[in-house]
Amino acid sequence: MLNVFLKILGLMPKVLAQDFGTGGTTLPNPLGTNATVMTIINNVLNYFIYISVPIFAIMILVGGFQILTARDNPEKIKSGRNTIMYAAIGFTIILISKGVALILLSILG
Numbered sequence: 001m002l003n004v005f006l007k008i009l010g011l012m013p014k015v016l017a018q019d020f021g022t023g024g025t026t027l028p029n030p031l032g033t034n035a036t037v038m039t040i041i042n043n044v045l046n047y048f049i050y051i052s053v054p055i056f057a058i059m060i061l062v063g064g065f066q067i068l069t070a071r072d073n074p075e076k077i078k079s080g081r082n083t084i085m086y087a088a089i090g091f092t093i094i095l096i097s098k099g100v101a102l103i104l105l106s107i108l109g
Helices: 003-009 037-068 074-109
Strands: none
Touching: 037 074
């Protein structure tokens, strides 16, 4: 019943639609044709960079807003500075990890 429903919607995977008795069934590689561990790590780090840039910008704005609204409260000023500092540290770690991955990719590949 489920296979008929999936087939009607066009969601039936090609692997399930093929005949397993012929021995010619292969699973497609979802990562691409030349997926190595280093290319997978490189793709994951690219995703982290795409996600971290807007988060970094938002955290800088949040830290600046905390400092701006602190008035004369030194604890709120310190909290805003810490927000900016931790955002910069996190973004730097992501950039360094991408650099290390590229160095390893050039050495091993």
